[in-house]
Amino acid sequence: MAHVERSMDQRGSAYSLFQTAIMLEGRVRTRTEELTGLMRRLERSNEALVAAKEEAETANRSKTRFLAAASHDLLQPLNAARLSLSALGDLALPAEARTIAGQVERGLQTIENLIKTLLDISKLDAGIVRPEPRPVRLADLLEDLADSFKPFAERKGLRLAVRCGEATVTSDAMLLHRILQNLVSNAVRYTGRGGVVLAARPRAGAVRVDVIDTGCGIGPDERDLVFDEFYRGGSGRGSAEEPGLGLGLSIVRRMAHALDHPLALASRPGHGTRVSLTLPLSRIPAVPAPPAPPATKLSGARVLIVENDASTADALARLLHNWDAQVAAHRDLGSVRAAAEAGVEAPDILILDYHLDDGACGLDTAAYLRDRCGADLPVIVTTADHTPEIEARVVAIGAELVRKPIKPAQLRALLTHMLA
Template identity: 75%
Template sequence: MTAGSPSVGDEEASRRIAKLERINAALMAHVERTMDQQGGAYSLFQTAIMLEGRVRSRTEELTGLMHSLERSNAALVAAKEEAETANRSKTRFLAAAGHDLLQPLNAARLSASALSDMPLGSEALAMSAQVERGLQTIEDLIKTLLDISKLDAGIVRPVIRPVALGDLLDGIAASFMPMAERKGLRLAVRYPEIRVDSDPVLLRRILQNLVSNAIRYTGRGGVLIAARRRGRLCRIEVIDTGCGIAESERHLVFEEFYRGGGAGDEGEPGLGLGLSIVQRMATALDHALVLDSRLRHGTRVSLSVPIGASPTETMAGPAPIATRLTGARVLIVENDPATADALRRLLQNWDAEVSVHRDLAGVAERVAAGQPLPDVLILDYHLDHGACGLDVASYLRGVAHSALPVIVTTADHSPGIEADVAMIGAELMHKPIKPAQLRALLTHMLA
């Protein structure tokens, strides 16, 4: 071996050192990888702990919100029940007050009608007519307030059935024709021969209010009641050539007691309730109501009603014309003295023979005394001490062994009373009694 040349031992040592270095590098790389994995797992562990905390916090927050919402819902339910209870109480109060108010009003109207039948001077007749108009206004106000209260309380529930449109519109036009003629207005009606699906009572009330309003606020020209097909709907329109409504006021006309700037008949504004109750009834029926108007040109109010599938059926003809009731024996049972006296005077003006009693005991005494049985009965539903006028009808029908014709009068509009009256086949008239309707009904029943 020469000097400066590597020995075999040195080469072997170099190889071992190189191998150890490679092993060490591999071990270091493995350790580093292991440390990195442990660090990642630790980071994931820390992230999981943080997320769990956030989830717990959010869960507690949502739980608190749910409890708060439950408490709010409970408070809303309690407030809703309280409001409904108050609304029902208001409706019952108005119904009771309305009954007590309509009772003396009924006597006053009957007395005014009897007075107008007497030979009076022109000035007295004018005053009598003015009193009649005032009483009519009071009656309309009371009845409208009762109707609004019932609609708001949900007591009035529509009964949808097919309605012959032509008969309905012709009847409304006929009833308002005298009012239009007095003002020198034209009143026309146009319609297709169809049926519509609606509640006939509520639909008639809506259209009567619209036509009355149109005539009241129209000074010249006329009013048109028109119905047109629009697909599966019928659009019923009441169009007038009246004073119109300013654009700034249109959103107000359906509010209670809003009368606008125009004056109605004889320069007097209306009650401001007609369109308010129209909107409530249209909402109850789910009939779309649209108002369009131009100041000093006129107003159009449209009501969209579903068209019925059934063909139009012939309905009953007009009521017979009233005639005088000479010699007819009419028995009245009425516990309100003013109403009984006014009704007696009115019927005596029509040449009827009238017998007036307060209760069933008075009627029984009359029968026991051998007085002839009456031809027709006019009975107040609510008598003294909780008695009912229908008991008088049952008693006299039993004595006569026949179904004597009966008219039941009441200021109570409860559905139960209507059902009781219908059950015995009697006619129901709500107070205040309209003399013309009473006379026509009596003539028809005695024919």
């Protein structure tokens, strides 16, 4: 009997073990199926993330191309308007007409700044802008900024001072100028009384540049927001005379990041704000800028223009006539070739638009006339396209590049220098 009972117990234990094994096998199978399903969902999620990333990058590239094309089309009529205004300014006008012309000029400048800023933001976000660090003499840069902003500061009754020793830093001069220009512009705009100081102080192998104002200040809850796009602060900031676009500090942050220059902000509401940029010291001295050539009459100089936009060509021709130049304006290479074959005297200098009708390029005109004249004619190429490929092509033929909208004073100085 005991033997039978032991046998029955062993059989019961074996059956229990069998049932346990079946149950465990079922659990393992269930867990395996759950893990397999989870892995498949993760794979699908990763594929979706990759697709979303590629779609976002494509959209970003498309946005950059769209803004570049749109800015080119927008800057063309703006360029014609500014050239016409400059030609108008050379005429004998009554005081009221000059005042109105100045107001129009300021409005056009605001439009130009907005277009260029939007394009800059797009390029920085797309990683197209590549800084070119070089030695920069800080005193020259700060003095130049102070000189350009002093009229605005004086109009508001503000003091604008520079405190800078003989320091040379390593940075991209153009991007650094844009950063500090935006900071000084903000400081002047948001300061009602007192003044603005541009100060450069050595800091252990670096230089800290401070833009300090005695304005309304920025509250703790706004300090992270002021670097966002289109944020213009509370109702107590800014002025009706010079409304801000809310893009200046956004550009500053992006450019400082691209240059790897630490940016810091300190402020006390009611007392003022200090924005600081830390720059690495340069061991190589900066090359001094050559003196600007004097702006004189271009008496008798033969200038050939190739420009497919009729309003721009007309405005540019009027401006050059006011400077006592002889001007011949053409729309394309075919017109230039016909004039040359008709025996028209060779020009002294060329002003060529890069993008012409039907995909033609202004550089083809330069090549044709240089070959026909057997001389290396000086060439100025104008364009509203800021892509580096175009700049490289212009530099490769030894021409000077002028971005649209053309600044008349810059063009006049360049013409005088190239014809000297």
